[in-house]
Amino acid sequence: MIGVTEKVYLQNPYLRKLDARILEKKYINNKYYIKTNKTIFYPNLAGGQPGDKGEINGVEVIEVYEDGKDIIHVVKSNIHSDKAKLTIDWNNRFDYMQQHSGQHLLSSVFYKLYNGETISFYLGKEYVYIDVNIPSISKEEIEKVEQFANKIVFSNFPIKSYLVEKDEIANIPVRKDPTVNSNIRIVEIDGIDFSPCCGTHVSNTGEIGLIKIRKVEPYKNNIRVEFVCGYRALKDYTWKNYQIREISNLLSCKDKYVYDRVENLYEHREKLKKENRSLREKLCKYQAQELLQKSKTIDGVNIILDILTDMKFEDVENITRHLNSIENNIILLGLDNDKSSQFIISRSSNINIDLKDILSRISKVSKVKGGGNSQTIQGGCKDNLAEILKAFYEEILNGLNEIKR
Secondary structure (H helix, E strand, O other), X not given: OOOOOEEHHHHOOOOOEEEEEEEEEEEEOOEEEEEEOEEOOOOOOEOOEOXXXXXXXXXXXXXXXXXXXXXXXXXXXXXXXXXXXXXXXXXXXXXXXXHHHHHHHHHHHHHHHHOOOEEEEEEOOOOEEEEEOOOOOOHHHHHHHXXXXXXXXXXXXXXXEEEEOHHHHHHOOOOOOOOOOOOEEEEEEOOOEEEEOOOOOOOEHHHHOOEEEEEEEEEOOEEEXXXXXXXXXXXXXXXXXXXXXXXXXXXXXXXXXXXXXXXXXXXXXXXXXXXXXXXXXXXXXHHHHHHXXXXXXXXXXXXXXXXXXXXXXXXXXXXXXXXXXXXXXXXEEEEEOOOOEEEEEEEOOOOOXXXXXXXXXXXXXXXXXEEEOOOEEEEEEOOOHHHHHHHHHHHHHHHHHHHHO
16 A cells, blocks of 8 residues: 655755655656655645745656645656655745745734734745735834734744644634644744644744835735745845935935935926926917818818828827817828828818728728727828828718718
């Protein structure tokens, strides 16, 4: 009878190498599925924690998962031996230990200070978050949580794990109920927090290093708290410190005044944008009037046809809006830039011509893409903008002639 995998990682999460024996090996879909008599590899997403990286006899382990009471290691290459030397990526393992232990501690502090229960937990490669069932929290309260949690970190309290049975749970102040009924593994932070958990953890709070809350945002009537611990917190501080230093040098101010300086620049920029919009609006009105003066009048209808350059398409749209607000105008404007050619064609509301129908007919014979409605259409073409506008012009003239009849 093939034995059950011994989960050595639960007994000693610091063990980086282990000699084991291969009990079973299967070849499925170009991969080898290997079961050993014992393992230090943590299975992926057991208890929400990502799995370990590493090797077996020098062959990369690409996945680890639970199969009942067993642990299965997935590799791409065959292992030609029943002896297995297991090696895990220690930096990856210790990172997850720091984040997971930090999560327990942070969740405990939310519960102790504000009676906030952690209802979900995510441990990713870059950040960790918990969802806490309180509707909102102030900046001062978040700072209090962070400071309290880090006081526990710096106090270097021991973290231990042990197994209990269901009838013993009543005597332990667990923060959440266990999901199993026997061999319940409790992770305890020295009388501060008791949580049923099957993850790997550091042996004392000092090894968490630091807990830094990155942001808090509302999420489904709760709050989502994103944070990092240990080396991740150091990495987070490093790049932010560099960015702040570079920005302060750029703005010629001390780093602690960067926000005030950026806020002033932002307000100044918004003021300039508002002034710029106002000036562009006035300019568009003048350009619209100039185009109207150059228009060709046919049976009382002003035909405004031109190809513009060196402006944004939104300005062309503004010019068009000014022109089609006046009765008896038909506007055919193109914008010829280096990278693209665009057009907008519109009419005053008192002229009964379906421009969308005209676009449909022209797009069947020309390389034109666009859309709109019966009064205004717009689109683009790769080349021959003048020819495209001419085609619309001729179709519109035919439409005006039909109206006369």
